[in-house]
Amino acid sequence: MLTEKPDSPTAPVTHHAPKAGSLDDLVCYFEGDWVAMRDAKVSIMTHAFMYGTATFEGIRAYWNADEQRLYGLKLREHVERIRQSCKILLMRDIPTVDELIRLIVETVRRNGFRQDVYIRPSFYKSTLAIGVRLHELDNELYIIAVPFGDYLDTDSGVRVMTSTWRRNADEALPARGKIVGGYVNMAFQKTEAELNGFDEAIVLTADGHVNEASAANLFVVRDGVALTPPVSDDLLEGVTRKAVMELLAIEGIPVEIRSIDRSELYVADEVFLCGTGVQISSVIEVDHRPVGSGAIGPIGRLVRDRYFDAVRGRLPEYSHWLTPIE
Numbered sequence: 001m002l003t004e005k006p007d008s009p010t011a012p013v014t015h016h017a018p019k020a021g022s023l024d025d026l027v028c029y030f031e032g033d034w035v036a037m038r039d040a041k042v043s044i045m046t047h048a049f050m051y052g053t054a055t056f057e058g059i060r061a062y063w064n065a066d067e068q069r070l071y072g073l074k075l076r077e078h079v080e081r082i083r084q085s086c087k088i089l090l091m092r093d094i095p096t097v098d099e100l101i102r103l104i105v106e107t108v109r110r111n112g113f114r115q116d117v118y119i120r121p122s123f124y125k126s127t128l129a130i131g132v133r134l135h136e137l138d139n140e141l142y143i144i145a146v147p148f149g150d151y152l153d154t155d156s157g158v159r160v161m162t163s164t165w166r167r168n169a170d171e172a173l174p175a176r177g178k179i180v181g182g183y184v185n186m187a188f189q190k191t192e193a194e195l196n197g198f199d200e201a202i203v204l205t206a207d208g209h210v211n212e213a214s215a216a217n218l219f220v221v222r223d224g225v226a227l228t229p230p231v232s233d234d235l236l237e238g239v240t241r242k243a244v245m246e247l248l249a250i251e252g253i254p255v256e257i258r259s260i261d262r263s264e265l266y267v268a269d270e271v272f273l274c275g276t277g278v279q280i281s282s283v284i285e286v287d288h289r290p291v292g293s294g295a296i297g298p299i300g301r302l303v304r305d306r307y308f309d310a311v312r313g314r315l316p317e318y319s320h321w322l323t324p325i326e
Contacts, residue, residue, distance in 0.1 A: 027110040029103055029143035031126075034110060040142060047125035047137055052181020054124035055085035058276040060148070061108055061117040061325060062311045070113060071313045072323040073276075075101050077239045079121075085177040086123050090134040094123065095141075101323070107143045108325050118148030118276075124180070151277040154304060157284030157296050158199035158273070160213070162262060163189040167203045167211040167234050175234045183215070190214040200273065202265065202286065205234050210260040216275035217241040220268045221299050226255045233259055240274045243321060247306055250317065253299060270297035272304075280304040 023037045030040035048054040057078040061070045079100045086094045095103070104119060111117075126140040152158050165188045167175065173182045193201035193214070202218070203211045210229055212218050217238040220227045226248050231237050248255050265271060269292045271283035282300035283291050291297075296304075310318035 023146060026144070026146065027107065028145070029107045029141070031140045031142065034107065037144065040144075042124075042126070043128055045128040045130075047127050047129050048180065050130070051125075051132055052179070052184070053089065053134065053137070054122055054180040055082060055089055055091075055178050056120055056122035056180060057082045057178060059104070059119040059121070060276055060279075060311070061113070061119060061145075062313075063113070063115050063117075064312045064314070067313065068114075069313070070108065070117065070325040071311065072105065072108070072119070072325055073311050074239045074243060074321055075104060075323045077242070079104070081237070081239065082121060082123065082178070085179065086139075088174050088177040089123075089125075089179065091123055091125075091139040093139075103141075104143055105323065105325055108145045111145055113145070113147065115147050116149065117145050119143065119145045122180070150279070152199060152273070152279075152281040154279055154281050154308075157282045159197075159285040160200045160202050160283050160287075161193050161196060161198040162265075162287055163192055163201035163203050163214070165189045165192060165201075165203070166206055169206050170234050176231065176237050178236065186214040200278075200281075200283075204262060208262065209233050210262060210265065211235050212238075213273050213275075213278070216273040216278040216281075217244075219244065219272050219274065220260055220264060221270035221272075221297065222264070222268055224253070224269075224299075226253055226299065227260055227264075228255065228257055229260055230257050238275060240276055240279075244274045244280070244303060244307070247303060247310070247318075251302060251306065253302075265291070268292065270300050272300040274303075280307045 026037045027034050028037050028040050059078045061072045063070055079097050083094055121143045123139050123141050125137045127137040168185050189201035189203055201214045205211045212235045245255050265286045266289050271291050273281045280303050282296040309315050
């Protein structure tokens with residue numbers, strides 16, 4: 001059931017990552033062992049450094065202060081996806097799902113965090129070599145975990161613009177793989193938006209359909225139905241996107257998966273972004289046009305509030321999303 005409640009005004013918050021100097025003493029998993037972050041180094045000749053031949057996952061763990069416990073969010077789904085990305089990149093000898101989950105949990109546990117955390121496992125082509133290719137190259141794994149706050153403003157809403165940079169098509173660079181080199185495409189989009197005074201970019205496919213934000217999936221609400229583009233429109237198969245679709249179904253809000261025109265953003269009742277980084281962030285303005293009333297709408301608010309309760313272990317019906325980290 002949708003209920004209206006005021007959103008508390010807060011100052012805009014973006015990019016709440018820790019400062020580089022505070023990372024040195026954190027423990028990371030690097031090429032088969034746990035070491036201090038300051039000791040995890042690669043050569044400038046590393047293939048992944050020179051050509052972006054690596055894949056990664058962004059995962060969050062949320063601190064529940066009442067229970068004094070961290071909850072890893074959707075670890076299995078993220079690990080399954082990174083193994084798929086490794087297959088796309090011709091990487092071999094990848095640990096099993098259960099072994100990767102164990103390594104991630106142990107990396108977080110060794111740091112003793114008592115706050116929200118961002119976790120990044122990454123497989124990268126570790127051979128020291130010049131030459132663009134994917135085959136006949138070794139790969140290694142690192143896992144880092146760092147304190148992390150809000151990437152976008154989840155309380156007051158965000159302003160977005162339609163980027164002039166199009167999403168790379170799947171036949172050019174597979175969108176369903178989180179390939180490090182491909183994020184230069186997103187960097188062009190994000191920087192264009194921020195330098196033009198917006199918080200985020202909306203990206204279009206080559207044929208002009210709405211794709212996603214620079215690094216987040218997207219939902220558009222029209223007449224009580226939540227619309228989201230299909231993965232065949234060159235978007236990442238988002239773990240959070242699937243979680244939101246499950247949440248919407250439980251809340252009785254219909255979901256339709258179909259291509260979305262740019263102009264539909266202008267006439268939408270609501271628009272909201274979802275992803276590991278952005279979490280749930282409602283869009284209140286697109287290309288200088290207010291979305292709906294120009295404030296966070298009832299469905300966006302409901303999804304945001306339920307999501308944040310779910311990821312902190314406060315809703316038993318979503319306990320299957322979580323991995324407790326002691």
